[in-house]
Amino acid sequence: MRLKRDHNCGDLSKATVGKEVRINGWINTRRDLGGIFFVDVRDRYGLIQVRFNNDLPSEILDVVKHLNNEDVIAVAGTIVERPADSVNKKITSGEIEIEARDFELLNKAIPTPFEITKRETGSEDLRLKYRYLDLRTETLKRNMHMRHKASQAVRRFLNDNNFMEVETPILMKSTPEGARDFLVPSRVNPGKFYALPQSPQTYKQLLMVAGYDRYFQIVRCFRDEDLRADRQPEFTQIDCEMSFVDEADVRVIMEDMISTVFKETIGVDIPTPLPIVSFDEAMERYGSDKPDIRFDLEIKNVEAFAKATEFSVFHSALDNGGVIRALPVPDAAVFSRKKIDELTNHAKKYGAKGLAFVKNTEEGLQGGIAKFINEDAAKLLLDATDAKVGDLILFMADEWETALTALGALRTLLANEFGLVKKDEYKAVWVVDFPLFEKDSESGRLVARHHPFTSPKIEDIDKLESDPMSVKARAYDMALNGYEIGGGSIRIYQKDLQQRMFKALGIGKEEAQEKFGFLLDAFEYGAPPHGGIAFGLDRLIMVLTGESSIRDVIAFPKTTTAQSPMDGSPSGVDTKQLDDLHIQLKVDKG
C-alpha cells in the first residue's frame, strides 16, 4: 500500500483542522451528489466524512464513483471545518471532514449478506456465519471493547492485590461427576482420553498446596451440556483461590473487585459490603437462589391461612409434607381469566401442578378460591400478605423448592411486565448457607450441590453421615440482577474429611483414590486452609453491556445446537485421523 495511515478515524476533531492526514478504513456509507462525493470512513476508533471534489484527477474519480460499502480505502487529505449549516451533530467528528487529495483503493468488498450499519438486518444464524462482519457493527464493537476493559480491570485489581496469574492444563483427567465432559483422544495413549476442564478446580487447590497463596486465571471452561441464552459450551471464568481465608475474607475482596470493575467500565457505584442473604431466605422471599433484588414483590408464607380454608388442595399438600406460599401482586385484580391461565402455564414449566388465586376487591376476596375462604381465613391471608384492595394473590401448594421456584418465576415475569425492573440499576447480593447436598432427581442418590471439594460448615460436620441433607456448605454465590455471576466456597483441605465427603456421595474409597488420589495425597503434605470463587466473565459482560444473550459478548460463539455456522464445527474427520487415534465410530460421521 502506498498511503499508510498516520491517524485513525477517532483521532480527528476540530483541534486537528488544517492538518494533512492519511487514514485507512472501511466505507461505512457513501453519497454521490454528482459533482461532489461523500464517503464515511470507519475504523475501530471512529467515523469520519471524506469529501471528494470533482476537480480530482479522473483516475481517482472513476474509482471513487464505483466504490461500495465495506471497500477498504486509504485517503490522504486535509482536515477542514464543515460549513456551519452542514454540521452533523449525530457523529463526534461531525464538525469536520477530510478534503481528499489522494486516494488508494486497498481492497474491494462484495455486497455483504447483511448491512453493517443496521444490526437489525440479518438473522442470527446469518450473522454467526459471517461473524467477522457482525463484529464490525457498532454493537458488537462496543461489547468486545467492554469485555476487554473489564478483563483489564480484573487483571489490574487482582495484580494489585497480590494475586498471581497461573495457567493450568486444558488437557486434564476426566472426572464425570458434574457436567458432561468434552473428551479428547490421544494418539500416543490408545483407548485413553483427556477431558477439557469444566473448571480448573483441582489445579487451583493444588496451587494452594504449592504455597501460591493468591492465584487467579481468566480461563476457558468447557461443559458438554445443552445451551441457553446465557450458556455456551465454552465460556470464560475469572477463577480465583486464596489461602488462610474464611468466607468473609473471600467475599470482601471479591465484592471489591466486582465493584471496581463496574466503576472502571460503566462508571457505576456498587456499594460494598454487599447484602448477604441465606439460601433459605432467598428462596422464601424471592423464589430463587440468584434473586433479583432490584424490586420487592416478595413471596409470603400463608400456611396459617391455608389451614383455615376449606380448600382441599391446600390441606392435602400440607399433609404430604408440602408448603403453601403466596405471591401478592399489586393492582393485578384486574387480570382476566386468560391472563391468569397464562401465568398458570408459566408456573407449570417450573414443575407446578396448578396455580390458585384470589382477588382482593372493595367487596372482599373474590374469584378463584374465594368460596373456600371464611372471614377468619381472610383476615389471616391479608395479615400474612399485606395485600391491598385491587391486588391479586397467587398461591402455590407444592414441595418447598417447587412451590418457591414457580412463584419466583412468576415474580420475575410480572416484575418485567409491570416495568419494575429499571434497566440502569445494578444490585448484587451474596447468597450463603447453601445445603451441601441435594438429591439427584433420577437416581435419588446424594450429589454435591456445589462440588465435592466444598467444606461443610464446621458445626454440621458431625451430621455428614447421620443427617446429610441438613448439612450446610461453606459456599457463597454472588447474584447480580437475577444472574448468578459468581460462586465459590471454602474448600476441604484435610484428607480424612475429603474422604468422608466422597463416602457420603457414594464414591468408594478405591474409586476416590483412582479419581482424586492426586488431590488426597497432596492434602497430606501440608495443605493450607483455602477457599476461592469463580465468576462467569461472559455473564458479567452481559450485565455490563445490557445484552440478553451471552452470544453478543463472545467474539465467536456457537448456536444453541453447539455448532459454528462460520467454520462448520463440529465436523466429521478422515478415517485416517480416527485410525491414528484408535477410534471407531458407531454412527456415520455427519
Next chain:
RNA sequence: GGGGCUGUAGUUCAACUGGUUAGAGCACCGGCCUGUCACGCCGGAAGUUGCGAGUUCGACUCUCGUCAGUCCCGCCA
C-alpha cells in the same frame, strides 16, 4: 430428552377465507444531480416460498415428517 415460536428475492418484511404473473423498503446494476450525512430522482435485474411427502381442480397458505435458528423446562459437580 420435552415444549413454544420462526423459516418467502442478497436482506428486512408483505401476500385476505386455499384462487390471476408472489409484492415493497434497503442492498446490488445503469442513468441524472456540487453540501449530503438513512441524500434525492428515474430505470433495471433479482424467487426451487428451508427441504420432503400428503390433502385439493388449485398450496406461500392446510396436514405429517425433516432440517435450521431461537426461547424455555430437564440437564449445567
